[in-house]
Amino acid sequence: MNNHKFFHSVYLNEELCNGCINCIKRCPTQAIRVRNGRAVITSQFCIDCGECIRICAHHAKRSHFDHPDIIKNYKYTVALPAPSLYSQFNNLDDINIVLTALIYMGFDDVFEVASAAEIVSEESEKYVNEHHDQWPLISTACPSVVRLIRVRFPNLIDHLLPINPPVEVAARLARKEAVKKTGLPAEDIGIVFISPCPSKVAYAKDPLGVTKSDIDGVLAIKDIYPLLLPLMLAAEKSPMQLARAGKIGVGWGIHGGEAAGISTDNYLAADGIENVIRVLEDLEDEKFSELAFIELNSCDGGCVGGVLTVENPYVAQAKLKKLNHNLPRIVTHTPPDIRNDELYWTEEVEYLPVYRLGESMKESIVMMNRVEKLWQKFPGLDCGSCGAPTCKALAEDIVRRKANETDCIYILKDQIHSLTRSMNSLVNNAASYEVKGNDYRYIFKQYLKKLLSEISLLDSALNLNKDDKDD
Missing domain, CATH: 3.30.70.20 (Alpha-Beta Plaits)
Structure with missing residues (x-):
């Protein structure tokens, strides 16, 4: 493995x-x-x-995510606010208010992830137009989607867009800018992302497509939100002019925002992990033809639906659309001096056969046959009482030696019924048992009756539980 x-x-x-x-x-x-x-x-x-x-x-x-005190660990810190951060606040009409509040909070500078998203949009459009042989190209902005493809849809890996997500591009450009501005060594500068989801926390520690991420820490939006509210009241009086992104970049925070940055109608956008899986299954079955680009977000509504946010994702979408209304279409263009390795993957994303049952193809086939036979023994209710999500999953766990057949409540009940019948027969025939020199028939019979009583009680309890479920 x-x-x-x-x-x-x-x-x-x-x-x-x-x-x-x-x-x-x-x-x-x-x-x-x-x-x-x-x-x-x-x-x-x-x-x-x-x-x-x-x-x-x-x-x-x-x-897991970092504590806001992480900013004390560096001589100079740069905040990377996700576009979804702006959607958490009521009646926000100026992004600069949020960015100024981050400075008041203790950051030395801010670099909008939305700004890097506009750069990624330009580069993605160029790549999609130049690589028809890889169509449809699948967005790699959501780490959960890339991880899902890596472990479950190996045939689609070649369709992944090999461009770093906006947060990584933002981190690299922010560090380079901070080094130039301060003259400090790169290691003295802390790049801190403000995240809507755990997926990007995992990405910072275990990135995809690159050996090491330039993100030094990740804060949760839900932790930052209450800290920013009073600071925004002060920032509203005199906001600094820090914003550097337009509609395209800020729009990445919601479902369909990334696709909107690519000048094509030949795309598909899906949000919510279950919908994403259905799209990938259909894509693997070649049900789509002539699509150029596919945007996939594991969270409902896009990044605004991340579990580390505070606002209802659909309300957040409405807020972000309203905020976006008066912004210019695009503000940040690809810098002429940006390096290829700052934009593109430098490491291949490889298939990880974590679901494979055996160490070899031959062993896997043998184990799969065992799974099928076990699966047929189970009731097919997928009730979850065994602790596995489906009957097939339980069968796989048994073959992997991580579960037993009797974890299935129905298999256990049948075994107890069988044992009850056997013990009844044994008790009824106990009178015929004799031991040389001593007659233990009475003691033996009493012991069996007690055992039978305990088994019957367990049997009744199992039937009661089943009746409760039926009700």
Whole structure:
């Protein structure tokens, strides 16, 4: 099996988990199981989409991110606000108010990710027009989508747009600009992204397409939001002129915004991880023809729907559209001195066969046959009571030696029924048992009756549980 080490932003707080199965039913990659009354996240299957955080009523699923005090670790810090940050505030009519508030918060400078998005839009349009052989090209701005393709849709890897996401381009340009402005060594400058989602936290630690990210820290929008509100009141009186992005860049924060930056109507845009998976499945089945570009966002509504935001994603979309209304179409163009390695991937994104059952093709086929046979034994209800999301997933877990057949409540019930019948027969015939020298028939019979009573109680309990579910 592949030895790739995975870093994940999403993690489980075991103290808060009560073993409900909401998360296993919603995880798009079947990365979660419930074992011994607690959820367990399978690292190599997780794509950090944050759906489990969104669905968990007990707040047991959480995301790693940095504390705002990270700005004290560097001599000079630059904030990288995501376009989705602007959509969190009511009645915002000037982006400069938010950017000025970030300076008041303690950052030395700001570099809008929206500004880098306009550069990426220009370069993406150029690449799409020059590479018809790779059509449809799939956006790589959402790390969860790229991770999903890498582990589940290997035939689509060649369609990935090999351009760094705007946050990475922004980080590289911001560092270069800060070094030039301050004369400080690059390592003394902290580049801090303000993120709407755990996916980009994971990207900063374990990037795709590059060896190392230029992002030094990631803050959650939900943590920054309450800090910015009072500072924005002060910033509103005299905002600094810091904005450098137009409609195209700011529009990246919502569904369809990236595609709008490419001058073509020959595109498809989908949001929400379940919709994304359906599009990728259809794409793999070659159901699309002559599409030039596909924009995919794992969060509903685009980045404004990330689980590290505070606003309803659909309200946030409306706010961002209103804010965008009076902006110029594009402000930032590709700098003439930008290097190819600042824009494009320098590392290949390779297929990771994490779902493969065996070490070899022959072993995998044998194990797949075992899975099919086991699967047929189960009721096909996909109830989740076993701790796996589907009956097939349980069969795969059994073949991987991570579960047992009796984890299925229906298999367990059938076994207890069988045991009850056997014990009934044994008790009824106990009178015929004799032991030389001593007669233990009475003791033996009493023991069997007690055992039979316990089994019958368990059998009744299982039937009661089933009746409760039926009700």
